[in-house]
Amino acid sequence: MGRGGGVGEPLVRAWRYHPKCPGCRVDRRKEEREGIPYTELSLIWLVTVASTLPIQSLFPFLYFMIRDLHIAKQEEDIGFYAGFVGASYMFGRALSSVIWGIVADKYGRKPIIVITLISIIIFNTLFGLSSSYWMALTSRGLLGLMCGILGPIKAYATEVCRKEHSHLGLSLVSSSRGIGLIVGPAIGGYLAQPADKYPSIFSEKSIFGRFPYCLPCLCISLLAIVALLASFWLPETLHKHTEDMVLKDSVAVEECLSGPTAEENSGGCLNLFTNWPLMSAIIVYCIFSLQDVAYAEVFSLWAVSDRKYGGLSFSSQDVGSVLAFSGLFLLIYQILVYPSVAKSVEPITLVRIVAVTTITVFNILMNDAVAQDLRASANGVAVTLMSIFKAIAPAIAGAIHGRNDMWAQGLADIFAWAQRRQTASFLPGDHLVFFMLNVFTVIGLVSTFRPFYARRSTKH
Numbered sequence: 001m002g003r004g005g006g007v008g009e010p011l012v013r014a015w016r017y018h019p020k021c022p023g024c025r026v027d028r029r030k031e032e033r034e035g036i037p038y039t040e041l042s043l044i045w046l047v048t049v050a051s052t053l054p055i056q057s058l059f060p061f062l063y064f065m066i067r068d069l070h071i072a073k074q075e076e077d078i079g080f081y082a083g084f085v086g087a088s089y090m091f092g093r094a095l096s097s098v099i100w101g102i103v104a105d106k107y108g109r110k111p112i113i114v115i116t117l118i119s120i121i122i123f124n125t126l127f128g129l130s131s132s133y134w135m136a137l138t139s140r141g142l143l144g145l146m147c148g149i150l151g152p153i154k155a156y157a158t159e160v161c162r163k164e165h166s167h168l169g170l171s172l173v174s175s176s177r178g179i180g181l182i183v184g185p186a187i188g189g190y191l192a193q194p195a196d197k198y199p200s201i202f203s204e205k206s207i208f209g210r211f212p213y214c215l216p217c218l219c220i221s222l223l224a225i226v227a228l229l230a231s232f233w234l235p236e237t238l239h240k241h242t243e244d245m246v247l248k249d250s251v252a253v254e255e256c257l258s259g260p261t262a263e264e265n266s267g268g269c270l271n272l273f274t275n276w277p278l279m280s281a282i283i284v285y286c287i288f289s290l291q292d293v294a295y296a297e298v299f300s301l302w303a304v305s306d307r308k309y310g311g312l313s314f315s316s317q318d319v320g321s322v323l324a325f326s327g328l329f330l331l332i333y334q335i336l337v338y339p340s341v342a343k344s345v346e347p348i349t350l351v352r353i354v355a356v357t358t359i360t361v362f363n364i365l366m367n368d369a370v371a372q373d374l375r376a377s378a379n380g381v382a383v384t385l386m387s388i389f390k391a392i393a394p395a396i397a398g399a400i401h402g403r404n405d406m407w408a409q410g411l412a413d414i415f416a417w418a419q420r421r422q423t424a425s426f427l428p429g430d431h432l433v434f435f436m437l438n439v440f441t442v443i444g445l446v447s448t449f450r451p452f453y454a455r456r457s458t459k460h
Contacts, residue, residue: 022108023239030162040160041169043234044153045176050227051116051149052180053187053220054124055089058140058213059300060185060319061192062086065213071133079301081133088137092144094387100148101380108238109156109376110231112148117228119146121221128217144387151379158367158375159237170367171338174360182324184220185300189320191216197317272378278369280453282382285362286389287444291437298433299323311430330356352448 018024030037058065062082072078104112123143130136157169194202195209202208208215272278303319305311314322333356342350347361370378427435447453 021240022236026235026237036165041172043230046230047227048173048176049180050224052177053184056181057184057188060189061213063304069133085137088141089144090387092141094384096145097383098380101151101377104152104376108236109152110236112152113231116147116149117224120224124217125221128214129211150383152376154379155375170363171360178330185323186320187216189317277454281362281365282385284447286386288358289386290389291440295437302430
């Protein structure tokens with residue numbers, strides 16, 4: 001039977017329930033229970049926080065870690081080597097995100113969640129135990145390569161809820177990532193170098209004295225263990241059968257009628273790249289993501305740099321406090337202000353007015369632009385392109401320096417170079433770096449307008 005084809009044909013094809021199919025069981029549960037699935041959303045929150053903490057937890061102490069590894073010949077070159085470590089996670093994630101999305105669409109969302117948490121436990125701990133620069137670089141790269149959760153968890157958050165609660169699920173993912181970006185730097189700032197900060201508790205001869213950056217990484221890994229155990233209570237949402245399933249409730253009918261058509265989603269993953277509403281949302285999302293991670297890294301390096309180079313001479317604890325305090329305001333806005341404002345303001349308009357809404361809004365727009373069976377793959381493409389954008393700064397630095405070995409320079413290398421030009425007549429010192437960050441913000445803002453950005457029109 002077709003989807004609203006000839007006379008007498010139903011608008012939606014009847015789906016048969018399969019008791020052994022986890023996706024069918026979730027759909028039936030959603031049909032029977034109209035309320036918010038608090039248990040599943042709480043577990044999603046925990047898993048997302050645990051997988052987000054390692055991303056920026058290193059920034060408060062990265063400068064000191066590179067210094068202690070004795071790879072930089074001069075103090076001004078510390079930022080150069082720090083840039084590679086900071087970018088290695090994104091580089092690894094860019095290589096694997098599409099693959100993880102395809103695997104999640106074929107074998108399920110839950111296996112990817114479990115693999116990611118196991119990888120955090122192993123590689124994040126190894127990063128804290130790094131005794132050489134190359135060990136730190138490799139462990140961060142492998143951590144990014146194996147962390148494929150970001151795309152599938154966004155798809156999962158919409159699938160575990162009824163249609164009317166799907167935006168709540170995505171908002172929860174964004175909020176929990178915000179919490180991770182708050183708590184992560186705080187953990188890194190307060191717990192790094194514990195033998196120096198808390199000598200009455202940690203001695204120089206203890207493991208935390210010999211490995212001064214192990215404690216924050218170990219704490220994050222312990223939380224990942226808790227999240228791993230809790231993830232076993234998460235139901236799988238992928239339908240694991242070849243026959244059609246039953247959609248009997250009006251919510252499912254509404255989703256089929258208002259979602260992308262079969263023609264828009266035919267062709268599998270390759271067809272995602274011709275879906276301009278999806279791709280335009282992804283590109284704008286990537287531009288803002290680049291600016292976000294670039295600012296976090298540059299601010300941390302700038303804050304801990306010596307005043308003679310234009311820095312603030314902050315300690316890692318000071319940097320963690322500043323990042324946590326600013327992130328707290330973001331979290332308050334995301335939870336208390338955004339839900340009420342979003343009811344009366346068009347999402348893309350809200351992005352143009354308040355840039356901190358970009359992550360949540362574009363997650364919603366990207367998921368609305370594709371069908372359910374391509375959602376994890378679409379989010380995988382988004383994560384891959386986002387990671388590439390976050391690692392694109394090396395090419396920009398190479399272009400500024402007029403060098404051929406572009407990838408030998410990173411955003412942190414621009415920072416190191418800027419520190420050497422304190423007496424320049426145009427944008428001296430760190431002014432150049434912050435000016436470039438503002439340029440990316442303006443580019444992202446302009447890209448939210450037509451003809452570049454195009455949102456899929458809803459069918460009724």
